[in-house]
Amino acid sequence: MTRQTTTHSSACNLCFVNCGINVELGGDDGRQFIKIRGDDKHPTSKGYICNKAARLNYYQNNGARLTTPMRRREDGSYEPVDWDTAIAEVAARLGAVKERHGGERIFYYGGGGQGNHLVGASALGLRGALGVKYMGNAISQEKTGLAWVMSRMIGGLTHPELHHAQVAVLIGKNPFMSNGMDRARPWLKDIKADPKRTLIVIDPRRTETADYADIHLAVTPGRDAWCLAAIIGHIVQSDWLPHDWLDEHTRGLAPVVEHFSTVPVDEYARFAGLDPALVRQAAQQIGTAQSVALEEDIGIQMAPHSTLVTYLNHLVVLLTGNYGKPGTQGMVTQLAHVISMHRSRLDEDGVDQLPQLPVTGAPIISGLYPGAFLAEEILNDHPERPRALVIESSNPVHSLPGSNTLSEAIRSLEFSLCVDVAMTETARACDYVLPASTTYEKWEATFFPRNFPANIFHLRKPLLPAAPNTLTEQEIHARIIEAMGLVEEGDLVELRAAAAQGMEAYRDAFFGALGSNPKIGQLLPYFLYRTLGPSLGAGNESTAIVWGLCHVYTAQYAAEAARAGWRGPNAGIDLFNALRNAETAVVIGESTYDESFSRIPLPENRIQLHIPELLEEASVLRTMTPLLDVTDEYPFALVAGARRAYTANCAIRDPRWAKGKHITALTIHPDDGEKFQLPDGALVKLETDMGSTVIDLAYDDRMQPGTASVPNGQGMSFTDEYGNTLPAGVFANTLTNPRNRDRFAGTPHHKFVPARISLA
Numbered sequence: 001m002t003r004q005t006t007t008h009s010s011a012c013n014l015c016f017v018n019c020g021i022n023v024e025l026g027g028d029d030g031r032q033f034i035k036i037r038g039d040d041k042h043p044t045s046k047g048y049i050c051n052k053a054a055r056l057n058y059y060q061n062n063g064a065r066l067t068t069p070m071r072r073r074e075d076g077s078y079e080p081v082d083w084d085t086a087i088a089e090v091a092a093r094l095g096a097v098k099e100r101h102g103g104e105r106i107f108y109y110g111g112g113g114q115g116n117h118l119v120g121a122s123a124l125g126l127r128g129a130l131g132v133k134y135m136g137n138a139i140s141q142e143k144t145g146l147a148w149v150m151s152r153m154i155g156g157l158t159h160p161e162l163h164h165a166q167v168a169v170l171i172g173k174n175p176f177m178s179n180g181m182d183r184a185r186p187w188l189k190d191i192k193a194d195p196k197r198t199l200i201v202i203d204p205r206r207t208e209t210a211d212y213a214d215i216h217l218a219v220t221p222g223r224d225a226w227c228l229a230a231i232i233g234h235i236v237q238s239d240w241l242p243h244d245w246l247d248e249h250t251r252g253l254a255p256v257v258e259h260f261s262t263v264p265v266d267e268y269a270r271f272a273g274l275d276p277a278l279v280r281q282a283a284q285q286i287g288t289a290q291s292v293a294l295e296e297d298i299g300i301q302m303a304p305h306s307t308l309v310t311y312l313n314h315l316v317v318l319l320t321g322n323y324g325k326p327g328t329q330g331m332v333t334q335l336a337h338v339i340s341m342h343r344s345r346l347d348e349d350g351v352d353q354l355p356q357l358p359v360t361g362a363p364i365i366s367g368l369y370p371g372a373f374l375a376e377e378i379l380n381d382h383p384e385r386p387r388a389l390v391i392e393s394s395n396p397v398h399s400l401p402g403s404n405t406l407s408e409a410i411r412s413l414e415f416s417l418c419v420d421v422a423m424t425e426t427a428r429a430c431d432y433v434l435p436a437s438t439t440y441e442k443w444e445a446t447f448f449p450r451n452f453p454a455n456i457f458h459l460r461k462p463l464l465p466a467a468p469n470t471l472t473e474q475e476i477h478a479r480i481i482e483a484m485g486l487v488e489e490g491d492l493v494e495l496r497a498a499a500a501q502g503m504e505a506y507r508d509a510f511f512g513a514l515g516s517n518p519k520i521g522q523l524l525p526y527f528l529y530r531t532l533g534p535s536l537g538a539g540n541e542s543t544a545i546v547w548g549l550c551h552v553y554t555a556q557y558a559a560e561a562a563r564a565g566w567r568g569p570n571a572g573i574d575l576f577n578a579l580r581n582a583e584t585a586v587v588i589g590e591s592t593y594d595e596s597f598s599r600i601p602l603p604e605n606r607i608q609l610h611i612p613e614l615l616e617e618a619s620v621l622r623t624m625t626p627l628l629d630v631t632d633e634y635p636f637a638l639v640a641g642a643r644r645a646y647t648a649n650c651a652i653r654d655p656r657w658a659k660g661k662h663i664t665a666l667t668i669h670p671d672d673g674e675k676f677q678l679p680d681g682a683l684v685k686l687e688t689d690m691g692s693t694v695i696d697l698a699y700d701d702r703m704q705p706g707t708a709s710v711p712n713g714q715g716m717s718f719t720d721e722y723g724n725t726l727p728a729g730v731f732a733n734t735l736t737n738p739r740n741r742d743r744f745a746g747t748p749h750h751k752f753v754p755a756r757i758s759l760a
């Protein structure tokens with residue numbers, strides 16, 4: 001018998017765009033995602049979804065689901081334990097590490113994937129309870145260089161208005177496959193059809209996105225810095241600079257102009273593998289356009305010179321005045337920050353004195369340590385090394401470089417905990433694994449929305465009751481905090497009583513108590529969850545944290561919030577109620593272009609063009625020496641993790657979710673196939689300095705000769721319903737070297753892994 005279906009609105013959790021979806025639930029148990037459509041009512045995705053969202057049932061319903069707490073035995077196998085035992089033992093073990101070595105020796109990693117960030121917000125309470133000082137996550141293996149540059153130059157997060165720009169520039173980003181922006185494919189079609197607009201794509205591969213470009217700069221991998229420096233050089237040398245605007249809004253122009261006025265444009269262009277005339281043409285388009293919006297992604301953020309390239313990208317648009325006006329970029333306000341701005345400590349030369357990890361000296365940007373240093377930080381006998389690790393909603397053993405070493409490092413700790421929906425590669429290195437309810441079994445949200453001038457937030461209702469014996473992370477955190485004996489019933493009584501009188505009474509009581517009781521500040525999400533939470537109705541407790549965020553937002557960005565209708569003494573409460581009751585995302589604030597300037601928290605509210613350490617690094621380019629190069633031993637520049645039609649980081653473990661040919665194959669250009677005698681379809685051995693693997697080869701004439709590519713997020717262990725382990729492609733990070741990383745931000749060079757390929 002087939003049950004009746006019901007339709008519910010939510011959002012896709014497979015990439016950070018989080019398109020609005022309508023899910024038809026049905027099947028024998030009423031829990032299957034029968035059909036998924038784009039939600040027309042969603043204010044930014046407006047009905048758009050890509051091919052991946054249709055297959056979300058493989059995330060929600062699959063054989064890899066973990067439904068009991070697990071404890072590691074001496075011999076490395078796992079045994080199920082009940083929740084009370086698990087919580088008591090986890091709390092005791094964490095408490096013991098804290099007592100013996102101090103909370104600073106407990107590291108945290110994760111806090112949310114592409115669709116679930118309430119776990120990260122709630123973890124603030126757990127981290128407060130444990131005294132954690134050092135945390136990292138997926139952001140600190142890709143976007144901390146960007147955060148650092150933005151903080152130094154603008155002091156805030158910006159949104160490039162690609163949809164309205166006369167000239168749009170994409171560098172190291174392939175939205176046709178990866179999306180990573182609103183309505184990627186319709187936008188590509190629109191810009192191609194519009195003769196008045198120009199798309200410039202900078203990518204070694206003739207990507208599916210490059211098919212829509214007016215200018216494709218097929219840069220040599222890892223040499224974007226020369227390409228960008230040549231573009232800036234041509235703009236500066238042609239004096240396409242808006243001098244009045246620069247005088248009014250920026251500082252530090254002189255050293256930048258001085259540097260680029262002598263850059264050898266043609267020589268740099270050729271060194272980047274490009275026709276100088278084409279580079280000059282791209283520079284002219286940018287230098288003379290009404291509006292330019294530029295978006296970069298991991299094609300350069302995970303490639304050689306990544307932070308330098310990010311700086312050069314910002315110079316391209318800021319030197320040409322493309323900030324704070326329509327079609328350029330504006331400063332964003334967010335309900336919560338997935339990445340907070342970095343607070344610099346500049347020395348007298350204007351160089352940032354970054355905080356560091358105690359053992360390796362790894363740079364800490366925006367409060368996050370780079371994951372590429374994690375194993376090294378652990379595997380030594382330094383007294384200040386980490387002794388315990390808490391990992392939530394992330395699979396670092398799979399997603400950080402050097403998987404085998406990281407796994408060994410985690411096993412060497414005094415204690416490790418993983419909270420996940422599946423028994424992941426990371427879980428298999430940890431002492432305890434706690435099963436979380438999925439993103440669709442609880443209230444969820446992400447802190448990704450980055451739109452301008454209007455920004456949104458989408459608080460999503462649960463679609464399904466939680467699977468038996470799983471808990472939300474907020475409940476797990478609360479139970480650990482309580483088992484550690486950090487709070488008593490008496491701490492909660494007054495706030496609970498206030499909550500019973502309504503949100504206004506609670507607000508007054510809460511903010512009063514916050515000022516007088518330091519414990520509330522230390523465990524803030526916990527107090528909201530356990531005191532306001534119950535008054536919101538059973539199953540809704542975990543929205544209490546969003547109530548807190550709404551109050552902070554409407555106070556911090558009162559003008560923006562008021563323009564969106566959230567004003568007056570109850571603005572925070574009104575916004576929270578709107579988010580809770582809405583069927584889709586809600587506009588939380590509307591900014592003006594003026595605010596993009598008045599909110600710059602840097603000297604004189606001006607954009608700072610000069611980052612001394614990065615301009616100095618740009619001088620290194622004059623030596624014409626690539627940071628990484630192919631060799632006779634390793635003749636391929638391997639992209640260790642490209643976005644393809646069916647990849648979704650580590651979110652979906654069942655490889656059967658992917659449709660089509662060559663989904664998991666290693667790809668090379670046919671000319672290389674001939675040159676190295678590697679036939680299309682052959683089984684080949686792929687080797688790097690870290691290890692080797694055997695994989696199917698497929699030709700792809702879009703590739704640049706000399707490069708190779710494997711998809712990201714493959715090689716996760718999965719057993720089907722008959723007990724068979726299914727082949728799932730290459731576990732790329734067993735081949736990547738964590739020392740191959742950016743010297744400023746510590747982000748890995750996954751896009752340039754020197755590799756060799758031979759017949760297996």
Ligand SMILES: Nc1nc2c(c(=O)[nH]1)N[C@H]1C(S)=C(S)[C@@H](COP(=O)(O)OP(=O)(O)OC[C@H]3O[C@@H](n4cnc5c(=O)[nH]c(N)nc54)[C@H](O)[C@@H]3O)O[C@H]1N2
Nearest residue numbers: 015172173174178221222297298299642643647648649751
């Ligand atoms: N299908 C799919 N979509 C996703 C995801 C997914 O797993 N699957 N993950 C999401 C996440 S977390 C992220 S961060 C984004 C990433 O999104 P993207 O950055 O767009 O994805 P990638 O395919 O990793 O890399 C983009 C491009 O970088 C190019 N590239 C390689 N080396 C270089 C180089 O040296 N210079 C330049 N300029 N380009 C280079 C590659 O050819 C590729 O086309 O995607 C998101 N969307």
Ligand SMILES: Nc1nc2c(c(=O)[nH]1)N[C@H]1C(S)=C(S)[C@@H](COP(=O)(O)OP(=O)(O)OC[C@H]3O[C@@H](n4cnc5c(=O)[nH]c(N)nc54)[C@H](O)[C@@H]3O)O[C@H]1N2
Nearest residue numbers: 113138393394395399419420436438439640641649650651
């Ligand atoms: N070699 C190489 N490595 C890469 C990349 C690459 O291109 N090449 N890409 C990098 C990039 S850009 C990124 S963003 C990272 C992503 O790396 P991760 O952050 O490790 O990946 P996610 O897929 O976000 O991991 C999500 C984890 O959360 C679990 N999960 C899903 N839903 C829930 C939930 O509701 N609660 C809990 N507690 N757990 C849940 C999933 O089972 C999964 O284990 O990978 C990076 N690693």
Ligand code: SF4
Nearest residue numbers: 012015018019050179
């Ligand atoms: S673009 Fe991203 S969020 Fe939207 S449907 Fe595709 S994977 Fe999901």
Ligand SMILES: [Mo]
Nearest residue numbers: 138139142298
């Ligand atoms: Mo990412």
